[in-house]
Amino acid sequence: MPELPEVETLRQDLSKEVVGKKVKAVAVTNGRSVRRHKTAKAFRDLLEGRTFKSVGRVGKYLLVGLDDGNTLVIHLGMSGQLHRAKSAKEPKIKHTHVTMTFTQGGDLWFVDPRTFGEMFVSVPLSSEEQAALPVSFAAGVEGAALRRQVHELSELGFDPIENMLSWERFAVVLRQHSVQLKALLMDQHAIAGIGNVYSDEILFSAGLRYDRLSDSLSTTEVRRLYRAMVEILAEAIKHRGSSLADEQYVDLEGKTGSYQQFHEVYDREGLACRRCRSLIQKAKFQSRSTYFCEHCQI
Template identity: 40%
Template sequence: MIALPEVETIRRDLDREVSGLRIKTVEVMDAGLARRLGGRKKLSARLEKAKITNVRRRGLYLILNLDTDDVLVAHLGTGGRLRRHANRDAVEPNTVMSMTFTKSGQLRLVDGAEDATLWLANAEKLVDAVPELEVMGIDPLDQPVPWRMFGERLLAQDAKLKAILTDDSVVVGLGEMYSDEILFAAGLRFDRLPSSLGPQEVRRLHRAMVETLHDAAKHRGATLADGHYVDVHGEPGGYEEYINVYKQAGKSGRPCPRCHRPIQSYRFRRRFTYYCEQCQI
């Protein structure tokens, strides 16, 4: 699972690790990806000798700015990994791209789930190349959003809270786990309608969202049992130790940290949501 805190962790690491490095060669191993990028020869011509100036993020999209007119955009999908490597390191299975720098090793994209992708675009035409960048909701890790503005966006929706929080056009990149954790922190059930919330409940939800995401980013994201997410050095995140409800239902799960009763699970929109029947109203 790769959500907003994990992608922000990768962005911070990449900005520190590869900003200022010049690209020596680029190798794309996946034929389909190579075609999407314009072909291997054109890709090499546009990227080789270019310098990465910085790495920024829009939602779950990582954007590598170059000292040319181009930008390289990466979306890691459900299990993609951007990893720093020494040139001599063995190449992992499912590696689809390897970028070698004139110094300081390589950056490799590993795509075990086969749903990560890259775009190479002119900086001024970025939204034309990746139109998804234009249709995004609130990004609590990028820019602070006042609770009243969040409340207006929330009250304009005609859906249950869990569906709203997992809608990237409302709030980007929360996913199943963080939406469950945010609702628990706010003390709100997943099936509440926005119209049922009072002002204090909206403020609680806003505060829970901001604090949960910033805390998760501070702990470098969460690496769950699936093991999909690791940082650019292959290290797991540390936030899973602070998870309260997500996948904690049943005998093997931890009880609610507030009331110590068992966590409940409910099948909602084809997936399970996790909550405390006592502490969330």
């Protein structure tokens, strides 16, 4: 479940913990986690001996800049975790699929029970190859250089924290499609980083139903949605993300986030809406659960 706020929390911690560290050894114990590479050895060879220079993020992707110009890309999928181990002797965590050991000491582990997550090293394309790429609508906005460097991510939409559009341009994105709001918020090609949890929280905060069509909003409603998106995500980052009962999101040190205590709708079916006291509803939307307040969201 890690979405933008959880990934951003990890990005902040990683930039303190691993920037400047040199990778001594990489062990892959489940090849599925590095499935974009032909072999686990190909992945290892691109990482061993490299030094981590920076840690960026686009949407739900972590981008670790390497000293040779390549980028280590990490996506946590549903159940991925990164764990900072003090040493390789620490008790193993079940479902640890990739282990990195640093020359300065300490380990970074990639743990992922459901194996939807992945890691890969992205090598920049030649200028001819790059010219042949389809230009995503977000290209040209601030920060697009980072995205172009990782061509695998060239199709991602704008990041609402790193590269938020003006509300007027956001209105254009909404009017470009005629799609239900929750689908648009979760569409990574349009907006990068929002998943099932935060889409519900943003829509409640904006007072809009999940099934309202994106091109049906008044100017006031567009502004409310814009404000809700920025505020909810920023607030969630401040509280180090959400840790839910089954998802078990934890940070590098194994600590949970605390934003779940501020959730207004997600996983609150049958509980009273804190704004109007009517009961929070649960519905199926595109074979996914959706929580909302029938009274507060129109």
